[in-house]
Amino acid sequence: MKTNTSTKSNKYIYIILGIWIVITLLRVIFHQPWYDEAHAYMMAQQLSLLDIIAQMKFEGHTFVWYLLLMPFAKADLWYPYPMLILNWIFMLLAMIIFLKKAPFHPITKTIVTFSYPFLAQLPVIARCYAIGVLCLFLLTDLYYKKLEHPLLYSLLIFISANTSVMALFGSFAFGIVFTYDLIKAALEDKINKKFFTGSFVILALCAVMIFWQLGGANADFISPNNNFLQNILTFFTGVWKPITVLNIVSAAFLFFAVPCFCFRDKKIFLIYLIPIVCLLYVFNFTYGGTFHHYVFLLIYTLIPLWLINNRREKGFWGKIIEVFIGLLFFGQIFSVIPYQPNTYNSASRFMADNFLSEINNARVILTVEADKRLIPYAENSDIYFYCSATKADSESTIYETPLCEYGRAVILPSWLHKSLSDKKDNYVITVVNDKISENGFVLEDKNYKMRFEPYKILNKTYGMFKLIETTNK
Numbered sequence: 001m002k003t004n005t006s007t008k009s010n011k012y013i014y015i016i017l018g019i020w021i022v023i024t025l026l027r028v029i030f031h032q033p034w035y036d037e038a039h040a041y042m043m044a045q046q047l048s049l050l051d052i053i054a055q056m057k058f059e060g061h062t063f064v065w066y067l068l069l070m071p072f073a074k075a076d077l078w079y080p081y082p083m084l085i086l087n088w089i090f091m092l093l094a095m096i097i098f099l100k101k102a103p104f105h106p107i108t109k110t111i112v113t114f115s116y117p118f119l120a121q122l123p124v125i126a127r128c129y130a131i132g133v134l135c136l137f138l139l140t141d142l143y144y145k146k147l148e149h150p151l152l153y154s155l156l157i158f159i160s161a162n163t164s165v166m167a168l169f170g171s172f173a174f175g176i177v178f179t180y181d182l183i184k185a186a187l188e189d190k191i192n193k194k195f196f197t198g199s200f201v202i203l204a205l206c207a208v209m210i211f212w213q214l215g216g217a218n219a220d221f222i223s224p225n226n227n228f229l230q231n232i233l234t235f236f237t238g239v240w241k242p243i244t245v246l247n248i249v250s251a252a253f254l255f256f257a258v259p260c261f262c263f264r265d266k267k268i269f270l271i272y273l274i275p276i277v278c279l280l281y282v283f284n285f286t287y288g289g290t291f292h293h294y295v296f297l298l299i300y301t302l303i304p305l306w307l308i309n310n311r312r313e314k315g316f317w318g319k320i321i322e323v324f325i326g327l328l329f330f331g332q333i334f335s336v337i338p339y340q341p342n343t344y345n346s347a348s349r350f351m352a353d354n355f356l357s358e359i360n361n362a363r364v365i366l367t368v369e370a371d372k373r374l375i376p377y378a379e380n381s382d383i384y385f386y387c388s389a390t391k392a393d394s395e396s397t398i399y400e401t402p403l404c405e406y407g408r409a410v411i412l413p414s415w416l417h418k419s420l421s422d423k424k425d426n427y428v429i430t431v432v433n434d435k436i437s438e439n440g441f442v443l444e445d446k447n448y449k450m451r452f453e454p455y456k457i458l459n460k461t462y463g464m465f466k467l468i469e470t471t472n473k
Helices: 002-030 035-046 049-059 064-074 081-101 106-113 116-121 129-141 150-161 165-187 193-214 228-235 241-262 266-285 291-311 315-344 347-355 369-377 413-419
Strands: 362-366 381-385 425-431 441-444 448-458 462-472
Touching: 002 081, 002 106, 002 116, 035 049, 035 064, 035 081, 049 064, 049 193, 064 081, 064 129, 081 106, 081 129, 106 116, 106 315, 116 291, 116 315, 129 150, 129 165, 129 291, 150 165, 150 193, 165 193, 165 266, 165 291, 228 266, 228 291, 241 266, 241 291, 241 315, 266 291, 291 315, 347 369, 347 448, 362 413, 413 441, 413 448
Parallel strands: 362 381, 362 425
Antiparallel strands: 425 462, 441 448, 448 462
């Protein structure tokens, strides 16, 4: 009977996984990279590993994803597919671990699998998060066997911590518990000294790498949108009000119920508490975050229940909590719809098709930081940064803000003139406001007078303008 039940369960898992594979692969094939995705690829292509590590404090991430991209990026192999497929493989492995190992009801597993984070975001958007989720799931699955495989466990902590700050917080929690158990086992002579020493060397190296990469990050990293409360409410908003209410009620219940449920096991309580507190602190005081960061709040709610259910029977409260986790992820199935334009139709490709598709052998000058999303698609034109007057594919400008002053309302002619070409047509991409008209505009100072006419305007708020005439005073 048990064998028959296990066989049915495995068949069900294979069916769910097969459907997930088909849907996500189709999404990956037709996905055009966001600026953030292309940005990481370009860094891997043009910077050395030491340069990347030094740059991480500005990125808010850690180096492993960039390192993995390097062989493909430096060889210039079929961009963007190696990056997309690599990310998808990591998420496929994470889903296999979850579906095969997580001690949840098949219905719960199905809901989680087809929720927004696991169906639409993590496998499709090729960033550093999928590999972190895979490592966190492996750390969770091996938690009760960690002293049997201490080198492997410490290596997983190292890799996970060096994928992103979001995964770093969970890795830190697992690392604290693992270090305590490791020292205790050594004092009780229950672990081989070579394994003990090797594990400590890996953990110490991990700490050094994190301080090297993120030291001083708070001073240099500025959030573009620090309204966490507004952002998180938007994240939980569904396509209709009952779903929004379901998401908020489920999240509020789990926020109080999960720590109470974990409290009897102090180690699992720490594994829940540390990443949640760290995330909330960062979102409130350092970086407001967006929806692809908030999914880690859901993941760090899922992990402690996974750990407890692996050790003992769920009991009444365990079943209730699992029901609410199912409801929360059920709401995320419907929350995917508002995000579809961003997730499945890249703004980067949309911008390029509108602004660059008919431009040949021209110079396009960017005045807004977000315009760097155009860089991967600029095959027939030069892309230059206003103010720095440097080409957008040079190492020194891949990650720097191309503005003299962030958010400046007026383009300065004396700065802009440095970027102009004498041999090519010149275009400027900028916002439309009270001083930059969608019908064209004139820039003038004591040195230059420049007249622009509109080339293409998007939604009357953003446009590309052609330089018609320049006069030296």
